[in-house]
Each structure stands twice: as structure tokens, then as C-alpha cells.
Amino acid sequence: KVSRIHCKALQSKIMTAEEAAALISSGDNVGMSGFTGSGYPKAVPLALAKRIETANSAGEKFRIGVWTGASTAPELDGALAKVDGVEMRLPYQSDPTCRKRINAGEMEYIDIHLSHVAQFVWFGFLGKLNIAVVEVAGILEDGRLIPSSSIGNNKTWLEQADKVILEVNSWQDSRLEGMHDIYYGTNLPPNRQPIPMVHPHDRIGDPYLHCDPDKVIAIIETYSPDRNSDFSAPDEKSRLIAGHILEFLEHEVKRGRLPKNLLPLQSGVGNIANAVMAGLNHGPFENMTAYTEVLQDGMLELLHSGKLVSASATAFSLSDKALVQLYAHLDEYKDKIILRPQEISNHPEIIRRLGVIAMNGMIEADIYGNVNSTHVMGSAIMNGIGGSGDFARNAYISIFMTPSQAKDGQVSCIVPMVSHVDHTEHDVQILVTEQGLADLRGLSPTQRAKVIIENCAHPNFKPALRDYHKRALEHSFGKHTPHLLDEALSWHQRYLTTGQM
Numbered sequence: 036k037v038s039r040i041h042c043k044a045l046q047s048k049i050m051t052a053e054e055a056a057a058l059i060s061s062g063d064n065v066g067m068s069g070f071t072g073s074g075y076p077k078a079v080p081l082a083l084a085k086r087i088e089t090a091n092s093a094g095e096k097f098r099i100g101v102w103t104g105a106s107t108a109p110e111l112d113g114a115l116a117k118v119d120g121v122e123m124r125l126p127y128q129s130d131p132t133c134r135k136r137i138n139a140g141e142m143e144y145i146d147i148h149l150s151h152v153a154q155f156v157w158f159g160f161l162g163k164l165n166i167a168v169v170e171v172a173g174i175l176e177d178g179r180l181i182p183s184s185s186i187g188n189n190k191t192w193l194e195q196a197d198k199v200i201l202e203v204n205s206w207q208d209s210r211l212e213g214m215h216d217i218y219y220g221t222n223l224p225p226n227r228q229p230i231p232m233v234h235p236h237d238r239i240g241d242p243y244l245h246c247d248p249d250k251v252i253a254i255i256e257t258y259s260p261d262r263n264s265d266f267s268a269p270d271e272k273s274r275l276i277a278g279h280i281l282e283f284l285e286h287e288v289k290r291g292r293l294p295k296n297l298l299p300l301q302s303g304v305g306n307i308a309n310a311v312m313a314g315l316n317h318g319p320f321e322n323m324t325a326y327t328e329v330l331q332d333g334m335l336e337l338l339h340s341g342k343l344v345s346a347s348a349t350a351f352s353l354s355d356k357a358l359v360q361l362y363a364h365l366d367e368y369k370d371k372i373i374l375r376p377q378e379i380s381n382h383p384e385i386i387r388r389l390g391v392i393a394m395n396g397m398i399e400a401d402i403y404g405n406v407n408s409t410h411v412m413g414s415a416i417m418n419g420i421g422g423s424g425d426f427a428r429n430a431y432i433s434i435f436m437t438p439s440q441a442k443d444g445q446v447s448c449i450v451p452m453v454s455h456v457d458h459t460e461h462d463v464q465i466l467v468t469e470q471g472l473a474d475l476r477g478l479s480p481t482q483r484a485k486v487i488i489e490n491c492a493h494p495n496f497k498p499a500l501r502d503y504h505k506r507a508l509e510h511s512f513g514k515h516t517p518h519l520l521d522e523a524l525s526w527h528q529r530y531l532t533t534g535q536m
């Protein structure tokens with residue numbers, strides 16, 4: 036095996052994951068790499084979890100702050116949550132054990148717009164970052180780092196942490212070198228300059244991460260795959276949702292509101308988003324581009340077919356099957372895919388300038404167009420807002436999509452009032468369910484309510500929604516956004532009490 040650590044000065048720092056984990060103290064805030072199952076450290080978090088388990092069973096209270104790019108994997112979030120080793124988690128997670136602890140009130144969690152995280156750390160809003168634990172694909176002679184399959188917040192972790200632990204993972208394909216674009220032109224207000232990007236495929240930075248070698252306290256060599264999740268083949272509802280979106284986009288092109296090759300696409304996580312990408316592959320649009328956060332299977336297919344000419348993201352989020360395809364054609368994709376820090380992939384300035392078409396999943400929407408992406412029944416966190424808010428507010432068109440019902444039809448995803456708000460009515464232009472699409476542009480709240488109920492709600496819940504809106508129009512204190520306050524959240528309470536909305 037050829038070592039990927041070419042910097043002589045750093046070779047003396049190589050040690051085992053257990054030795055490295057011993058350098059992390061209880062109370063430390065640890066900035067970990069990792070974004071949707073890509074590029075997370077695979078060895079140190081597991082060794083740390085063991086250490087924490089031993090300490091906690093001896094009566095110590097060993098807990099750390101875990102800051103990441105976004106969600107990671109069972110070997111990081113799952114392992115640390117299992118041993119109750121996390122005091123504070125931010126900014127996005129999707130791990131079942133982690134979620135359980137958060138919803139049981141046993142773990143603190145802050146859900147932050149993904150583009151905000153790096154700058155909040157620079158501003159000092161989140162406290163001191165003690166240690167960075169970052170996976171890389173290799174180390175150059177001069178100490179610069181070859182990033183791996185995600186960038187996330189790694190640039191900021193390496194710069195802001197007092198100490199750095201590196202995991203050099205030789206499973207990561209060495210041909211990733213050159214695909215990344217790390218922008219080093221950021222400044223703090225009042226010294227910020229415009230970010231010099233005008234096309235989604237512009238390169239504005241350096242392909243390598245910089246790191247002060249004196250801060251590196253440990254290097255661990257690993258050979259371990261990313262944890263990739265599989266997508267299910269698009270089901271009927273996802274196909275219908277994708278169909279409505281495609282029809283809408285074609286209509287917008289005909290009306291001259293979108294160019295023929297559309298505008299840069301952003302696509303959220305999950306099966307519906309993937310189905311939309313599959314739909315686009317059979318649709319009429321050519322020469323499309325993507326300015327998005329994660330590159331999923333569907334987008335890779337679009338690159339493969341040539342429909343998509345370039346894709347900018349902060350991470351790969353591919354199934355095992357798609358990963359095989361990626362690596363089989365990496366040389367071909369190399370110039371077409373750019374991985375950036377998440378504060379750039381999700382930057383409001385760039386999203387607004389490029390005119391991104393944002394497509395994100397949601398838990399529920401209300402009849403006025405407010406969207407809940409994160410909380411079940413107003414109080415239990417699912418994952419987090421992720422990048423959806425970065426894109427929704429700044430997009431050219433912001434689309435939210437969901438099946439019209441959840442929980443085997445016991446729950447309506449269109450409700451009188453959302454039980455938690457992530458995206459306000461002002462940031463939502465299009466709502467889509469398998470029932471249809473509601474175009475909310477240019478409509479007042481009561482006009483929106485009619486379109487949302489008629490086009491998006493499931494027939495089982497339509498009569499009750501119509502009835503609520505009609506009575507609200509008659510009895511509401513104000514007639515601008517009519518509500519019956521003692522009834523607005525009764526659907527959620529009814530579900531909690533009876534198991535049915």
C-alpha cells in the first residue's frame with residue numbers, strides 16, 4: 036500500500052485512532068467532516084465512542100460538542116449518540132439514535148441554515164472550536180490537503196480549530212484530486228467583497244485545503260468506504276409529483292419566464308427529489324446546469340446522459356450503484372463536477388445571482404403556503420432545515436413537494452396552520468403533491484388557500500380544509516390571513532390524541 040501522506044514533517048504524527056481519540060477531552064467542541072454519508076471520519080469517532088463509554092460507565096460525565104457539515108453516518112452520529120457522548124449537536128442530522136436522544140430531551144441540538152454555520156463560527160457566535168477531525172484523500176508534500184467526497188465546513192474547521200486530527204482514507208479515489216474548489220476569499224464584515232462567481236461552473240478557489248502543519252496533532256490512515264444510502268425506485272406518487280413539476284417547467288419556458296435550458300437546479304434530499312431528476316432525464320430540456328448542495332443518483336444520471344452539462348455541490352450523496360458509475364466514468368465527469376465549501380454551495384448571494392430553481396421536500400404546508408420541513412406534530416425533530424432555507428429564500432423559483440398524505444393516510448400534509456415554520460409563505464412560490472401543483476405567485480393569502488386546497492390536498496381532507504377556510508373567512512379576527520386560532524392546530528392535537536387527523 037502506497038502512503039498518501041507525502042509531507043515528511045507530518046509523517047511523525049501518524050498514530051492509531053485510539054491514541055488520537057485520547058487527545059480529545061470532555062467538553063471539547065469538535066468540528067467533524069462529513070456531509071450526507073460522504074467524507075466523514077471513520078475511525079476516530081468510533082474510538083472516541085469507546086473511550087466515552089468506558090469513562091461514563093466509570094461514573095464520569097464525558098460529553099463533547101459535535102459540529103459537522105450535515106448528516107454523517109452510524110459510525111459517527113450513531114456511535115456517539117448511543118453512548119450518550121454528545122452534549123450539543125449542530126447543524127443537521129438524520130441519524131435515528133441521535134434523533135431519539137434529541138426528541139427525548141437528552142441531547143441539545145441547534146438546527147442552523149447550512150450556509151450560516153461557517154460564518155457563525157467565524158463571528159464567534161457558537162463558542163470556541165477546540166479540535167477538527169477531518170477526513171482527506173491525501174496530503175501533498177507541502178502539507179496541503181486533498182479533500183475527499185465532501186467539503187462541508189472543513190475549510191472553517193481547519194482554520195478555526197486549535198488542533199487538527201486528520202484521517203487519510205485511501206478508499207477515497209485519488210482521482211478526486213482537482214475536482215474541488217475551495218474559496219479562500221471570504222472576509223468578515225465590514226470587509227467582505229463580492230464573490231466572483233457568475234456561472235455555476237466557475238472555479239474561484241484552490242483545489243486543496245490549507246492547514247497549518249503545527250496544529251496537526253494526529254494522523255490516522257484508514258481504508259474505509261463512505262456510508263451511502265440506496266434510493267428506492269420512484270413510486271407512483273413521486274412520479275406524479277415529478278410529472279407536475281416537469282409540466283410546470285415546460286409551461287414557464289413557453290411563457291418566456293425560463294430559458295430553454297432552464298436555470299441552475301437545486302434538488303433536495305430523498306426519493307422524490309431523485310424522481311424529479313429521473314423525470315428530467317426523459318424531459319425536453321438540454322444543456323442544464325446544477326447549483327446544488329448534494330449530488331444524488333438522479334443528477335449523476337443527468338450528467339451521464341449529457342442533459343446536465345455541469346454540477347456544483349458540496350458533497351456526493353450516492354447509492355453504491357451510482358458510486359460504481361461515478362468511479363467508472365470519473366475522468367469524464369471530472370471537469371463537470373465541482374465540490375465547494377457549503378457556505379459557497381449554499382451562498383445566498385450566488386443563489387440569487389444565478390437564479391437557482393430550488394426543489395425541496397417538506398413535512399407539511401398550510402393553506403397559506405407556510406412550510407414545515409423539520410418537525411413532526413410541531414415538536415419532534417425529523418432531520419433539520421439543512422440547506423432548504425438557503426435556497427428557498429434566494430431562489431428564482433422555490434418549489435416544495437410532498438405526498439398529500441402521510442402515515443398511511445392518517446395525516447394530511449396540507450393543514451390549516453403548520454405546527455412549525457421553517458419557510459414562511461414569502462419564501463414559497465410553488466407547492467406540489469401527487470394531486471397537483473399550486474402556483475402561488477402573485478396571489479394573496481385567501482387566493483393562495485383556494486389554490487392549495489383545490490390543487491394539492493388529498494380528497495379525503497379537502498372537505499374539512501374547505502370548511503375550515505370558509506368558517507375562518509366568516510369568523511376570523513382579521514380577514515387578510517383568516518384563522519380560527521382555537522382550531523388552527525386542532526388537526527395535530529387530534530392526531531396525537533386519536534392517531535388520525
Ligand code: 0RQ
Binds near residue numbers: 328
Ligand atoms: O417518517 O419513515 O418514520 O414514516 O417523515 O418522509 O415521505 O419519506 O419524505 O424522505 O423526502 O423526507 C421533509 C423529512 C421529507 C426531508 C423531509 C414522515 C414520514 C417519514 C420522511 P417514517 P418521506 P422524505 C437540501 C434540502 C429538510 C432538509 C432539506 C428533509 C418521514 O425532505 O429532511 O430540505 N428536509 N434539505 O412518515 C408526520 C407529516 C409527515 C410525516 C412526512 N405531515 N406528519 N410525519 N412524515 N410527512 C439538502 C440538505 O440539506 C442535505
